[in-house]
Amino acid sequence: MFKKNQFNKKQTNKHTQPKNKPTIFNGPQKIVLFNKPFNVLSQFTDEGNSENSRQTLKDFIDVPDVYAAGRLDRDSEGLLLLTNDGKLQAKITEPGKKTTKTYWVQVEGAPNEEHLQQLRDGVKLKDGLTLPAKVEIIEEPTLWARNPPIRKRANIPTTWLSITITEGRNRQVRRMTANIGFPTLRLIRYQIGSWTIDGIENGQYKLL
Numbered sequence: 001m002f003k004k005n006q007f008n009k010k011q012t013n014k015h016t017q018p019k020n021k022p023t024i025f026n027g028p029q030k031i032v033l034f035n036k037p038f039n040v041l042s043q044f045t046d047e048g049n050s051e052n053s054r055q056t057l058k059d060f061i062d063v064p065d066v067y068a069a070g071r072l073d074r075d076s077e078g079l080l081l082l083t084n085d086g087k088l089q090a091k092i093t094e095p096g097k098k099t100t101k102t103y104w105v106q107v108e109g110a111p112n113e114e115h116l117q118q119l120r121d122g123v124k125l126k127d128g129l130t131l132p133a134k135v136e137i138i139e140e141p142t143l144w145a146r147n148p149p150i151r152k153r154a155n156i157p158t159t160w161l162s163i164t165i166t167e168g169r170n171r172q173v174r175r176m177t178a179n180i181g182f183p184t185l186r187l188i189r190y191q192i193g194s195w196t197i198d199g200i201e202n203g204q205y206k207l208l
Contacts, residue, residue: 032066032082034205035197038146042072042080057082061205069093070168070192077146078104078189079197092192098166102191103173104141105161106150107182111137115180119163123179127169130176134164143188144202150185158185 036042040055057068057080066082069092083089091097119135138160152158159182163173174184190196200206 030084031208032205034080035200035202036080037203038077042068076187099193102164104188104190106186107177109182110157110159111182118180125175136162138162
C-alpha cells in the first residue's frame with residue numbers, strides 16, 4: 001500500500017539526522033500515527049546489519065522529514081508517533097513532561113489485586129523505582145493476528161492488562177510485569193497522550 005522511500009545520504013532531511021536529536025523543520029507541523037507491526041524496527045535505517053533484512057519504518061511510511069518521538073521495541077506493537085516538531089518530540093519523550101502512555105499487555109498467569117497494586121505503587125528495577133502506574137485487568141481486546149503468534153504453555157492462563165505510565169525506560173513494561181512474576185507475552189501500545197491507534201490498521205499510518 002505504501003511506497004518505500006529512497007533516501008540519499010547526502011541530502012539534509014530527518015533520516016540523516018543523528019539519532020535522538022530533535023530538529024524543527026520549516027513548514028507546517030506534521031504528525032504521523034503509525035500502528036507498528038511486530039518485528040519492525042522503530043527507525044528508518046538498519047545500520048550495522050549487513051544483510052539489511054529486517055523491516056524498518058521506510059517499508060511502511062512515505063512521509064518525508066519526520067522522526068519517531070520515542071521508540072517502540074522491535075518485539076512490541078502499536079502506536080508510534082512521528083513528527084517534524086522537535087518541541088512535540090521533547091514533550092512526549094522527556095520524563096519531566098509526564099506524557100501518559102497506555103499499553104495493552106498480555107501476561108502469562110493470572111495476577112490478582114495484590115500483584116496489580118505493586119505496579120501501581122512502583123516496583124524496584126535495576127535502574128530504580130518506577131513511578132506509580134495505572135493498572136487494571138481488561139477483557140481481551142479485538143486485535144490483528146500477530147505473526148508469529150505468541151507461545152502459550154499448556155494449562156497456564158494468560159491475562160490482559162491495561163498499564164499506563166509516564167516514563168519511557170528501556171523495556172520498562174516488560175520488566176515491570178516480570179518483576180511481579182508475570183512475564184509479558186505480547187505488548188501493544190494503545191495510546192500516547194490523546195492519540196490512539198483507533199481506526200488505524202496494523203502496518204498502516206495516519207497523517208494528521
